[in-house]
Amino acid sequence: MSDSKKSVIFHLGFLGLLFLLQFLLPAYHHGNLARIMVLATYAMGYNILFGYTGLLSLGHAMFFAAGMYGMGLTMTHLGWTAGPAMVAGFLAGVLVSAGIGFLALRTSGVSFMIVTLMFAQAGFLTILYFGEWTRGDEGFVIQQADRVFAGIDLSDPTNRYLAALLLFGLCLMLTIRLMQSRFGHVLIAIRENEERTQMLGYHVHHHKWLAVIASGTMAAVAGAAYALLFGYAGATFASVQYSIFPLLWVLLGGAGTALGPFIGTLFMFYLIDLSSSLTTAYMLIAGVALVLLTLFLPQGLVGEWRRRVMPWLT
Amino acid sequence: MELAPYLILGCIEGLVTAAVLALMAVGLSLVFGVMRVVNVAHGEFFMLGAVLAWFVADQLGGHPAIAFLAALIIAPLLVGTLAMIADMTILKRVSYDPERTIVATIGLLYIIQQLTLMTYGSNARPVEPPFNQRIAIPWFEWVDGGLSLYWPWGLGTTSYKLAVIGFAIMLLLGIWVLMTRTRIGLIMRATQLDRDIAQAYGIHVDRVYAMVFGLGAALAAMAAVLIVPIQQAHYLMGHDPLLLSFIVVIIGGLGSLVGTVIAAVMIGLSDGLISVFFTPTLAKIIATLMVTFVLIFRPSGLMGSK
Numbered sequence: 001m002s003d004s005k006k007s008v009i010f011h012l013g014f015l016g017l018l019f020l021l022q023f024l025l026p027a028y029h030h031g032n033l034a035r036i037m038v039l040a041t042y043a044m045g046y047n048i049l050f051g052y053t054g055l056l057s058l059g060h061a062m063f064f065a066a067g068m069y070g071m072g073l074t075m076t077h078l079g080w081t082a083g084p085a086m087v088a089g090f091l092a093g094v095l096v097s098a099g100i101g102f103l104a105l106r107t108s109g110v111s112f113m114i115v116t117l118m119f120a121q122a123g124f125l126t127i128l129y130f131g132e133w134t135r136g137d138e139g140f141v142i143q144q145a146d147r148v149f150a151g152i153d154l155s156d157p158t159n160r161y162l163a164a165l166l167l168f169g170l171c172l173m174l175t176i177r178l179m180q181s182r183f184g185h186v187l188i189a190i191r192e193n194e195e196r197t198q199m200l201g202y203h204v205h206h207h208k209w210l211a212v213i214a215s216g217t218m219a220a221v222a223g224a225a226y227a228l229l230f231g232y233a234g235a236t237f238a239s240v241q242y243s244i245f246p247l248l249w250v251l252l253g254g255a256g257t258a259l260g261p262f263i264g265t266l267f268m269f270y271l272i273d274l275s276s277s278l279t280t281a282y283m284l285i286a287g288v289a290l291v292l293l294t295l296f297l298p299q300g301l302v303g304e305w306r307r308r309v310m311p312w313l314t
Numbered sequence: 315m316e317l318a319p320y321l322i323l324g325c326i327e328g329l330v331t332a333a334v335l336a337l338m339a340v341g342l343s344l345v346f347g348v349m350r351v352v353n354v355a356h357g358e359f360f361m362l363g364a365v366l367a368w369f370v371a372d373q374l375g376g377h378p379a380i381a382f383l384a385a386l387i388i389a390p391l392l393v394g395t396l397a398m399i400a401d402m403t404i405l406k407r408v409s410y411d412p413e414r415t416i417v418a419t420i421g422l423l424y425i426i427q428q429l430t431l432m433t434y435g436s437n438a439r440p441v442e443p444p445f446n447q448r449i450a451i452p453w454f455e456w457v458d459g460g461l462s463l464y465w466p467w468g469l470g471t472t473s474y475k476l477a478v479i480g481f482a483i484m485l486l487l488g489i490w491v492l493m494t495r496t497r498i499g500l501i502m503r504a505t506q507l508d509r510d511i512a513q514a515y516g517i518h519v520d521r522v523y524a525m526v527f528g529l530g531a532a533l534a535a536m537a538a539v540l541i542v543p544i545q546q547a548h549y550l551m552g553h554d555p556l557l558l559s560f561i562v563v564i565i566g567g568l569g570s571l572v573g574t575v576i577a578a579v580m581i582g583l584s585d586g587l588i589s590v591f592f593t594p595t596l597a598k599i600i601a602t603l604m605v606t607f608v609l610i611f612r613p614s615g616l617m618g619s620k
Contacts, residue, residue: 056413056416058416109412110346110350110352110412110416110568111564111568113352113416114352114560114563114564115564115605117557117560118557118560118561118564118602118605119602121557121598121602122598122599122602122603125595125598125599125602126599128595129593129595129596129599240553244420247417247420251417279432280431281428281429281431281432282428283424283427283428284424284425284428284429284432286421286424287420287421287422287423287424287425287426287427287428288421288425289421290417290418290420290421290424291404291418291421291422291425292421293417293421294404294408294414294417294418294421295404295407295408295418298414
């Protein structure tokens with residue numbers, strides 16, 4: 001069996017396990033896992049750019065928020081139903097990531113990180129500035145009656161879990177397919193050695209731009225799904241903290257691994273959940289984790305697992 | 315209404331912002347220039363400076379001027395020392411790899427910020443300025459064919475704000491002298507140009523790095539001590555100045571000290587003027603978008619090399 005086939009079967013098996021968990025988990029963890037799967041989708045989007053292409057963005061919250069508000073605003077102010085509103089969230093993600101990618105990719109390395117951070121900040125401030133429509137920090141609730149897609153009530157826990165699993169599964173398999181394709185190989189080549197890739201005749205800049213769009217759009221879809229499934233959109237999701245989170249999740253799980261974002265999100269979610277019951281300064285855990293990770297585990301959990309046990313993992 | 319007095323007011327407010335921003339951004343730019351490290355925790359060193367200033371002033375009591383002066387010396391020293399320790403224990407161990415240092419300094423940001431929240435709490439606390447006379451802004455009008463001064467609408471500023479501007483200019487000149495006229499500055503510039511050759515000539519690059527990182531943090535702390543009588547110390551106060559310093563450093567050109575100061579004055583003035591006439595949020599959005607334009611037309615910044 002070829003390595004890529006093994007990898008696909010392994011991940012399908014993992015998705016099957018998540019499906020089975022739906023029947024076994026108690027209500028609290030059941031709800032958490034649905035949330036984690038949506039957030040992990042966001043992290044997988046981030047991973048396309050950071051893990052596979054090697055571009056560190058500090059502004060992905062703006063893509064997440066683009067999807068979230070693309071969906072939420074059309075729903076609340078234009079009265080769109082869930083289907084078209086999701087499409088609006090998707091398109092908002094494509095547009096924002098194409099535009100920001102075009103501008104930010106004029107820089108590279110350190111400047112790219114700072115510039116993405118700045119754009120995300122401008123986006124966050126813009127959401128606050130138009131508080132009349134976005135309701136700023138306070139955010140707005142998406143009514144339960146609107147959260148119905150093709151006759152299925154998405155506010156019901158079981159439906160919500162399955163919808164989150166569907167989204168997560170699709171994006172996971174899409175990432176794996178993408179990274180096993182020619183396009184994905186070029187992205188990985190750019191990460192490993194940009195100049196050599198250029199010299200081999202690939203359009204490095206063009207590929208990077210497409211990577212930003214793919215990454216940003218996946219983040220936006222996750223944002224739109226988050227608003228739809230959990231019924232809330234707020235400016236917090238556009239703040240710097242939400243740009244740092246996917247970086248943290250991906251690093252913890254393992255950058256450049258398909259399953260890393262999920263594992264990282266899972267661990268950090270429960271770590272913060274536990275510590276926030278002890279202290280209000282729960283972000284301390286995130287800070288300590290970041291420092292320890294850079295010092296002792298730069299490959300992340302899944303990265304380490306791949307190195308030791310399953311070298312064929314995507 | 316007459317526009318001019320408001321313009322003057324906006325300019326003074328803007329120059330105060332510019333003064334503080336220039337100090338902080340020069341610290342950031344110095345660290346980037348010499349070490350090629352983007353210090354995301356820079357804003358937290360700023361915050362720590364303000365909080366320590368409050369702590370020192372609170373412990374000492376006595377006349378506000380003495381307490382303030384003590385804070386102005388002690389807070390930057392402590393923050394600088396802390397930064398040197400962070401450099402030696404964390405940044406050195408990831409061998410200053412650009413991405414890993416960014417991640418590590420993000421971690422440091424949350425550690426410092428949340429530890430401050432746990433100890434100092436979430437209240438904003440003021441420090442008394444050493445002196446604080448009100449100065450009304452004069453304007454003139456034509457009375458009987460001659461000029462006469464008057465003081466419109468109680469618009470005014472304080473002597474302390476003017477002193478902040480003056481003190482920042484002195485400090486910046488001091489940094490310039492340090493970098494261009496002293497042996498330490500020479501060593502720093504040599505390390506910046508070529509780390510390996512500098513090491514081959516017997517310069518302790520590790521020590522230079524620790525010192526530069528400490529100096530950068532100390533500058534941020536000093537900026538914070540200057541602003542804390544105007545703004546109050548709060549555990550989240552490092553966030554906005556950090557983003558503004560990033561803007562300033564990019565517009566000025568990464569690693570260029572002169573460019574950084576020019577950009578700080580530009581951003582500070584536009585921030586002051588737009589805040590007076592419109593809203594602070596709009597001022598920040600415009601400052602952020604200015605970065606875009608600079609990047610489109612001059613990717614390396616105003617004074618950047620390359």
